[in-house]
Amino acid sequence: MSESTPFRRLAELLGYPDSERLVGILRQILTEEEARWLAALPGTPGQLAGRLGATAEFARQILATLADKGVAVPGEETPTGRTYHRLEIGPLADAVLIDPRYEALGESFYDAWRDFWNDDMLRAAQAPEAIQARDEKPPEFRILPAEAALPTEDVSDHERASWIIARAETIAVAQCPCRRRERRCDHEHEVCLWLDGVARYALERGSARAITHEEALDILERASAAGLVHNTENVRTPRVICNCCSCCCAFLRPHVVHGLDLPVATSRYRAVVDDGACVNCGVCVARCPFGALSQGDGSVQVDISRCTGCGVCAVACPQEALRLAAVGSAAPLHDGQWIGELSD
Numbered sequence: 006m007s008e009s010t011p012f013r014r015l016a017e018l019l020g021y022p023d024s025e026r027l028v029g030i031l032r033q034i035l036t037e038e039e040a041r042w043l044a045a046l047p048g049t050p051g052q053l054a055g056r057l058g059a060t061a062e063f064a065r066q067i068l069a070t071l072a073d074k075g076v077a078v079p080g081e082e083t084p085t086g087r088t089y090h091r092l093e094i095g096p097l098a099d100a101v102l103i104d105p106r107y108e109a110l111g112e113s114f115y116d117a118w119r120d121f122w123n124d125d126m127l128r129a130a131q132a133p134e135a136i137q138a139r140d141e142k143p144p145e146f147r148i149l150p151a152e153a154a155l156p157t158e159d160v161s162d163h164e165r166a167s168w169i170i171a172r173a174e175t176i177a178v179a180q181c182p183c184r185r186r187e188r189r190c191d192h193e194h195e196v197c198l199w200l201d202g203v204a205r206y207a208l209e210r211g212s213a214r215a216i217t218h219e220e221a222l223d224i225l226e227r228a229s230a231a232g233l234v235h236n237t238e239n240v241r242t243p244r245v246i247c248n249c250c251s252c253c254c255a256f257l258r259p260h261v262v263h264g265l266d267l268p269v270a271t272s273r274y275r276a277v278v279d280d281g282a283c284v285n286c287g288v289c290v291a292r293c294p295f296g297a298l299s300q301g302d303g304s305v306q307v308d309i310s311r312c313t314g315c316g317v318c319a320v321a322c323p324q325e326a327l328r329l330a331a332v333g334s335a336a337p338l339h340d341g342q343w344i345g346e347l348s349d
C-alpha cells in the first residue's frame with residue numbers, strides 16, 4: 006500500500022491518485038507544508054489558518070507563495086478575505102511549465118511531465134467515466150480559424166481572433182507549455198497569448214511578457230503561416246489563444262498521433278477547393294495537421310470528416326485556391342472559463 010502524504014493526497018485531488026510520476030513532480034515544486042496547504046484549498050487565509058492551526062499571517066504568506074508558484078490562484082474577495090483556489094491539473098501544469106524559475110530543476114523535470122502526460126493522463130482520458138464526462142458538456146476549447154482563411158461575411162465576432170484580441174485590455178505572450186514539455190519540433194515557443202485576468206496572473210509571476218495588440222496579431226499571423234492551429238477557450242470572450250502543433254499539443258497530439266477523439270470543438274467552417282485554380286502542388290496536403298487533404302486527379306480533395314476548419318491550408322496555398330466555408334451552425338459554447346476562479 007502506498008504511503009499517505011500531503012503529496013499523495015494532492016495527486017488524488019488532482020485526479021491521479023495512483024500516479025507516482027505526479028507525486029514525484031509535486032515533490033519537486035512544493036515543500037510538504039505547502040502541499041498540505043494546497044490540499045486544503047479552497048479557503049480564505051482566515052478560514053485556512055483556523056482549519057490548519059496556523060496564524061493568519063502565516064496563512065497569508067503561504068497562500069501567496071502557492072499563487073506565486075503557479076499552483077493556486079487568488080479568487081473572489083469575501084468579507085473575511087480573498088478566497089484561494091487550487092488549480093486543476095491542466096492549468097497547474099501550464100503555469101508551472103511556462104515558469105522560467107523551474108528551469109533550474111533541469112530537463113529531467115520536463116521529462117517527468119512528458120511521461121506523466123503521455124502515459125498517466127492519456128490512459129485516464131480513455132477511461133469510460135472520463136469519456137462520459139467529456140460527452141456531457143461542450144468542449145472547453147475550440148479551434149479558432151486562421152482569420153485570413155475566413156469568408157468576408159457572416160462570421161461571428163468570437164470566431165475572429167482579431168475581435169478577441171481587440172477587446173482584451175491586457176495581453177501577455179508566454180512560452181508554449183506543450184512544446185516545453187514535449188520538445189518534439191522546432192516551432193517557435195513564445196506564442197501562447199494570455200489575456201486579461203489570465204495574462205495578469207502570468208505577468209505578476211514573471212512567466213509571460215506584456216505585448217501590444219499589434220504584436221499579438223503579428224504572433225497569430227506568424228503562427229498561421231507556420232502551420233500552427235489556433236485553439237481558444239470555447240466561450241464568447243476567451244482569455245487564452247494557443248498556437249498548436251500536432252506533435253506536442255495536449256489537444257491535437259492525442260487525436261492526430263494516438264487516434265483518440267478530438268477533445269476540442271471544431272470551427273463551423275470546412276475547407277473548400279477551387280478546382281479551377283488548384284494546380285495540385287500538394288503544399289496544403291503537407292500542411293494539414295489532420296490528414297484531411299489528398300492529391301486527387303488534377304486538384305486536391307478534402308475529406309470533410311477529418312477537416313476541423315482550422316484554415317492553415319488556405320493560408321499556405323500559393324494559388325489562393327483554398328478557402329473556408331461555413332457548414333451548419335456553430336457548436337454550443339462551454340459555460341465556464343479556463344481558470345474561472347481568476348477574475349478580470
Ligand code: SF4
Pocket residue numbers: 278282283284285286287288289290304305321322323324325326327
Ligand atoms: S496548395 Fe493550393 S494549389 Fe496546391 S494543391 Fe493545395 S489547393 Fe491546390
Ligand code: SF4
Pocket residue numbers: 275276292293294295296297298307311312313314315316317318319
Ligand atoms: S483541410 Fe486541414 S488544414 Fe485545411 S481547414 Fe481542414 S483541417 Fe485545417
